[in-house]
Amino acid sequence: MQLVSTLTCPACGFAATETMPTDACQFFYDCRGCGTRLKPLAGDCCVFCSYGTVPCPPVQTRGECCGGSTPA
Numbered sequence: 908m909q910l911v912s913t914l915t916c917p918a919c920g921f922a923a924t925e926t927m928p929t930d931a932c933q934f935f936y937d938c939r940g941c942g943t944r945l946k947p948l949a950g951d952c953c954v955f956c957s958y959g960t961v962p963c964p965p966v967q968t969r970g971e972c973c974g975g976s977t978p979a
Contacts, residue, residue, distance in 0.1 A: 908967050912959035918943040927955050929964045932972055 910929065914936060915922045921940025927933070932953040936945045948957040952972025955963045965972050 908964055909961045910964065912955050912961035912963075914945070914954060914958045915960075916940055916943055916945065917958065925955075925959075927959075927961075927963055932963060932965070 910927050911924060912927055913922050913924045916938040919938065919941040921938055923939055925936075933955060934947060934953060936954040936958075937943070938945060945954045945958055947953050951957040952966070953963050955961065956966060956972065961967070963972060
């Protein structure tokens with residue numbers, strides 16, 4: 908399982924490498940480049956599934972996220 912993902916802000920293109928939590932989904936992330944608050948896209952469970960290079964740990968291991976929904 909990979910625990911590091913690079914989030915890319917859709918507003919400004921700033922990329923930040925972050926360690927993903929293994930015990931919860933991260934629904935919000937504040938871009939360090941422009942301050943935009945990122946939220947999951949429709950059908951995704953967390954910001955890592957929407958904007959990251961690697962999906963969150965629950966999706967990697969079970970194919971579904973914390974809420975039990977399968978990402979689109």
